[in-house]
Amino acid sequence: MDFLYQYNHKKELVNKALEEELGKVTGSHGKLIDSVKYSLFAGGKRLRPILLLSANELVEDDNEDKMHLACAVEMIHTYSLIHDDLPAMDNDDYRRGVLTNHMVFGEAMAILAGDALLNLAYETMINNIPVEQDRMRGYLKAVSVIARASGMSGMIGGQAADIDNEGTDRTEDMLTYIHQHKTEALITASLNAGFLLSSQNSELLEPVIAYGKAIGLAFQITDDILDVTGDFPALGKKPGSDTKNSKLTYPGRFGLEASRKMAKNLIDEAVMHISVFGDRSEFLKCLAYSILERTQ
Amino acid sequence: MDFLYQYNHKKELVNKALEEELGKVTGSHGKLIDSVKYSLFAGGKRLRPILLLSANELVEDDNEDKMHLACAVEMIHTYSLIHDDLPAMDNDDYRRGVLTNHMVFGEAMAILAGDALLNLAYETMINNIPVEQDRMRGYLKAVSVIARASGMSGMIGGQAADIDNEGTDRTEDMLTYIHQHKTEALITASLNAGFLLSSQNSELLEPVIAYGKAIGLAFQITDDILDVTGDFPALGKKPGSDTKNSKLTYPGRFGLEASRKMAKNLIDEAVMHISVFGDRSEFLKCLAYSILERTQ
Numbered sequence: 001m002d003f004l005y006q007y008n009h010k011k012e013l014v015n016k017a018l019e020e021e022l023g024k025v026t027g028s029h030g031k032l033i034d035s036v037k038y039s040l041f042a043g044g045k046r047l048r049p050i051l052l053l054s055a056n057e058l059v060e061d062d063n064e065d066k067m068h069l070a071c072a073v074e075m076i077h078t079y080s081l082i083h084d085d086l087p088a089m090d091n092d093d094y095r096r097g098v099l100t101n102h103m104v105f106g107e108a109m110a111i112l113a114g115d116a117l118l119n120l121a122y123e124t125m126i127n128n129i130p131v132e133q134d135r136m137r138g139y140l141k142a143v144s145v146i147a148r149a150s151g152m153s154g155m156i157g158g159q160a161a162d163i164d165n166e167g168t169d170r171t172e173d174m175l176t177y178i179h180q181h182k183t184e185a186l187i188t189a190s191l192n193a194g195f196l197l198s199s200q201n202s203e204l205l206e207p208v209i210a211y212g213k214a215i216g217l218a219f220q221i222t223d224d225i226l227d228v229t230g231d232f233p234a235l236g237k238k239p240g241s242d243t244k245n246s247k248l249t250y251p252g253r254f255g256l257e258a259s260r261k262m263a264k265n266l267i268d269e270a271v272m273h274i275s276v277f278g279d280r281s282e283f284l285k286c287l288a289y290s291i292l293e294r295t296q
Numbered sequence: 297m298d299f300l301y302q303y304n305h306k307k308e309l310v311n312k313a314l315e316e317e318l319g320k321v322t323g324s325h326g327k328l329i330d331s332v333k334y335s336l337f338a339g340g341k342r343l344r345p346i347l348l349l350s351a352n353e354l355v356e357d358d359n360e361d362k363m364h365l366a367c368a369v370e371m372i373h374t375y376s377l378i379h380d381d382l383p384a385m386d387n388d389d390y391r392r393g394v395l396t397n398h399m400v401f402g403e404a405m406a407i408l409a410g411d412a413l414l415n416l417a418y419e420t421m422i423n424n425i426p427v428e429q430d431r432m433r434g435y436l437k438a439v440s441v442i443a444r445a446s447g448m449s450g451m452i453g454g455q456a457a458d459i460d461n462e463g464t465d466r467t468e469d470m471l472t473y474i475h476q477h478k479t480e481a482l483i484t485a486s487l488n489a490g491f492l493l494s495s496q497n498s499e500l501l502e503p504v505i506a507y508g509k510a511i512g513l514a515f516q517i518t519d520d521i522l523d524v525t526g527d528f529p530a531l532g533k534k535p536g537s538d539t540k541n542s543k544l545t546y547p548g549r550f551g552l553e554a555s556r557k558m559a560k561n562l563i564d565e566a567v568m569h570i571s572v573f574g575d576r577s578e579f580l581k582c583l584a585y586s587i588l589e590r591t592q
Contacts, residue, residue: 025448025449026449027449027453027477028448028449028453028456029448029453029454029456029457029460031456031460032448032452032453032456032457032460033448036448079411083407083408083411086404086407088402088403088404088407089404089407106384107384108382108384108385108459109456109459109460111379111382111384111385111407112379112452112455112456112459114411115375115379115410115411115414115452116447116448116452116456118411118414118415119414119443119446119447119448119452120447120448122418122443123440123443123444123447126436126439126440126443127440127443129436140422140425143422144419144422144423147415147418147419147422147423148419150415151412151415151416151419152321152324152325152328152329152332152412152415152416153321153322153323153324156328156408156411156412156415157323157324157325157328157412158325159408160324160325160327160328160405160408160412161325161328163404163405163408164325164327164328164405181323
């Protein structure tokens, strides 16, 4: 399978759909729109929407609702990056190779651009609820999963714990809580939502979630590793941010070599779980392996 | 009619429902929950949820879905206040008689508390979608109205225009855009959503929206007036914030006396519109008049 070709094809579809959604916005303020578009089209990997689309394709070939949810998770991810980068948070100047939102538009507009993207994610999901009963049921379950993962029991809870524990002597339990909520929650929810959209089979949902948890944690570990070993041109942001903010990381806690090994084991585990879908799991298997080769 | 008794009764119901919603949150971060509760239970007037409940009572006595939407609009309103007060925005130290969120919990946690409340508003609306078809239809329309009014075409658009035009020579058109979006949008949407929940009668929706637009603008004008004439104990925040931030206001543009007259005319207009509902409009009429007597 030409994984890269397929990945980039999905990415293009997501980009096009995001542009369409932004094109529907009327009566807003010009600079706010510019600020939102700046971060939304700054060359993201589109990992979460692609996970959502691919999880859906484990059970259905051509679901017409999946792209709205895919756009929503990318909007939620992008808003979280804009707010995380703020001076009051991680205070990062670069992201995806360009200046962060607040460096270009100022802090106030960056806060509002984040708010706008979070709200737009929900507007997109709510305005595209399918009318047909069966489709609606799965769709609303998927929306609910995304909402919980994004909120104070999910991503925002993780970010709050991260900020609140900066510079403190973090326990391993705290490190786990932060990563499970800050990163893994939305990754797993994207897969979960994509699957729920077309299937209510809870036995098959289990391996999808197990895959999500494993790649979510592997993704976070490689993120921590890249913050130590990465360089600016590839990474698109300044490495060393974790050290600067006194964050406990996997390499910091276990060393680089052991962290690499942990990531590798998690990916093997993810691949094992998703194999239950046979041929249909090919893309998600390749995607899992690609996480080990991340440079950004 | 004992308007004050009824208002306070509704307010207590809203407070109780908000406490119940917060009680359902599990697996979040302690300090984040504290920060969210601090602002949500800081003694707000609960104007928007009460408008939503009352607009619903224009057509139905005991709708069981209205309180979820009422909680959501109050959460959205509170998040917008937390973010508006931030140092990067209006930089206000007091709100509702107590220190603003960021003064107590720090900027990072205040940003996250705002994010959490916006997300929780949607979680609340999404997790309580009624199953019965007819109820569901009205409910989802109401959610959609709230979502649009809160987003970049509504409140966030207004706040962005407000921030972006600070210290500039604002035109009257810009003043109107800002107020229509920043304040009026969510007030009108609350009424609109409450009504849509139980009625699809578009002829009757018109006077409800006209009432909302009129009281929304009157509310903003009295807000501007109080920023000039109010004192801290009653107002609960420091007056003079608009002058400090070089904002164009109604008293600044038209003078105090003319502004009072404008507010009075708008309230008369609102009362006229809502009278079409006869006896059922009594509460909303009294509420409109009470805006002229605001001290906070």
